Amino acid sequence: MLSQQPTTLQNGSWPTNTHVQLADDSDDEQALASTLVQALQNNEDDLDDEFLGEKALSMQNTQDNLQARLQAAAQPLDFSAPLEVRFASYDNYCSLFHFILNSEGPVELELPTDVIDEFIYQFNSFCIYRNRVARKGHSKEEIQSLRDNPQTWGCYSVLNFPPLVPHVGYFSIIGLLRVHCLLGDFTLALQTLDDIELSKKAVFARNFHKQNAQFDSITKKNDQMYALLAMCVALSPTRLDDTILTAMREKYGDQFAKLQRGGPESLPVFEKLFLVACPKFISPIPPDWDNPAVNVDPSQHQLQIFMADMKNAMVLGPIIKSYLKLYTTVDLSKLAAFLDVDKEELRNHLLVFKQRSRQTRWVEGGLVEGEIVNTSDIDFALKGDLIQVSEAKVGRKLVEWYLKNLIRTYQ
Numbered sequence: 001m002l003s004q005q006p007t008t009l010q011n012g013s014w015p016t017n018t019h020v021q022l023a024d025d026s027d028d029e030q031a032l033a034s035t036l037v038q039a040l041q042n043n044e045d046d047l048d049d050e051f052l053g054e055k056a057l058s059m060q061n062t063q064d065n066l067q068a069r070l071q072a073a074a075q076p077l078d079f080s081a082p083l084e085v086r087f088a089s090y091d092n093y094c095s096l097f098h099f100i101l102n103s104e105g106p107v108e109l110e111l112p113t114d115v116i117d118e119f120i121y122q123f124n125s126f127c128i129y130r131n132r133v134a135r136k137g138h139s140k141e142e143i144q145s146l147r148d149n150p151q152t153w154g155c156y157s158v159l160n161f162p163p164l165v166p167h168v169g170y171f172s173i174i175g176l177l178r179v180h181c182l183l184g185d186f187t188l189a190l191q192t193l194d195d196i197e198l199s200k201k202a203v204f205a206r207n208f209h210k211q212n213a214q215f216d217s218i219t220k221k222n223d224q225m226y227a228l229l230a231m232c233v234a235l236s237p238t239r240l241d242d243t244i245l246t247a248m249r250e251k252y253g254d255q256f257a258k259l260q261r262g263g264p265e266s267l268p269v270f271e272k273l274f275l276v277a278c279p280k281f282i283s284p285i286p287p288d289w290d291n292p293a294v295n296v297d298p299s300q301h302q303l304q305i306f307m308a309d310m311k312n313a314m315v316l317g318p319i320i321k322s323y324l325k326l327y328t329t330v331d332l333s334k335l336a337a338f339l340d341v342d343k344e345e346l347r348n349h350l351l352v353f354k355q356r357s358r359q360t361r362w363v364e365g366g367l368v369e370g371e372i373v374n375t376s377d378i379d380f381a382l383k384g385d386l387i388q389v390s391e392a393k394v395g396r397k398l399v400e401w402y403l404k405n406l407i408r409t410y411q
Contacts, residue, residue, distance in 0.1 A: 077122050083145055086126050090153050093119055097161055116175040119161070124182055126153040127282035134287030134295045147289050155183065155284040170196065182282050184302055190367040226251050227277040231270060234259035235313060236359055236375045242404070262318030270310045274303055313356060316341075316349050324378055324389050332385040343385075350382065 077089055096115075130146055130153075137143070151157065158179060161172065173192060180189035226248045233240065234256070240248070249256060255269045281298035288294050316339070323338060324330075336346040357376035362369070380389045 079125050083142055087152055089122055116171050120175050120178050123153050123158050124282055131287055134292055150286045181279050183284050184281055187368055194366045224277040227273040230256045231273055262314045266314050271307055274306055317353050320353055324380055328389050330387050
């Protein structure tokens with residue numbers, strides 16, 4: 001059996017040959033460690049390059065796939081499409097918008113502007129379809145499927161796409177405007193346009209008309225615009241451009257005359273023109289499946305609200321105005337006797353008439369802001385039971401009229 005002799009120190013140090021041996025071992029270990037580190041680094045670089053390449057390829061494939069899905073989403077969906085197709089289309093839009101909105105940086109995609117139009121169209125058609133199913137009743141399978149998916153094409157989720165503005169700009173803002181109009185929130189619809197310059201020379205007016213593929217269909221809405229204009233002028237008389245006035249009278253001449261005369265005979269005209277010009281209103285909430293009778297047509301609901309307002313404005317309003325034009329001062333009881341109404345009831349009608357003659361005229365800033373002006377050609381004040389009337393005719397700008405007709409003559 002071999003025995004190991006302890007190593008002895010010479011002059012308090014290790015023997016010379018032992019020191020040399022340790023130094024050599026240390027150098028070898030350092031060289032080996034450096035070689036291993038270098039090998040690992042080279043391996044990691046190769047893995048990183050391979051990973052980045054695979055990631056770039058994956059991202060490219062993802063973008064190509066998304067681009068194809070965007071083109072597919074821009075294709076019109078048939079109004080009579082089955083419920084399963086509508087659900088699948090909604091899921092497709094959600095995944096597309098989710099990818100765009102949650103990307104860390106700009107997404108290099110060519111986003112078709114038709115996507116926004118088609119998205120809103122499908123939302124509108126689905127809400128109309130769902131409301132019709134709830135009111136008239138269809139197969140139990142459809143009702144159960146709609147009941148189980150109350151958030152599909154929901155109002156809240158559709159209104160969440162405004163963050164797409166940096167990607168599609170004006171088209172997304174106009175899309176949001178359309179959604180608010182469909183929901184009947186006209187004040188919020190106007191506020192949506194606060195950041196858009198609405199002038200003939202604005203970039204929006206030029207680019208939107210040039211780039212929007214739906215411009216041809218927009219031009220077909222002239223009849224609806226003239227119907228709206230006829231009702232607006234009847235409710236708040238104002239001077240129109242001669243060209244616009246002529247075109248409106250050519251289309252709605254007889255109806256416009258009845259609207260201006262007012263009275264009960266004007267109400268059916270208001271109802272007809274409203275149904276011609278109004279959008280296809282939708283309800284912001286799902287229908288009540290347990291009580292189908294309480295589900296109303298949103299368009300009819302908006303019509304009832306509008307006509308209730310028109311009855312207050314057009315039945316006694318024009319008659320009161322015609323009498324006020326005959327006087328500078330008149331007693332409230334005397335005017336009430338002419339109209340065959342109670343004195344206090346007439347006072348309420350006078351206050352309503354005066355309030356309606358005060359309108360907000362936009363000058364600058366937000367579209368719902370402006371200065372209060374009198375839009376009627378007469379004004380009056382109530383002091384107790386005495387009505388004081390003043391006529392405020394707006395003089396025609398003869399210089400502008402002369403120059404305009406002079407240019408037409410030379411053309």
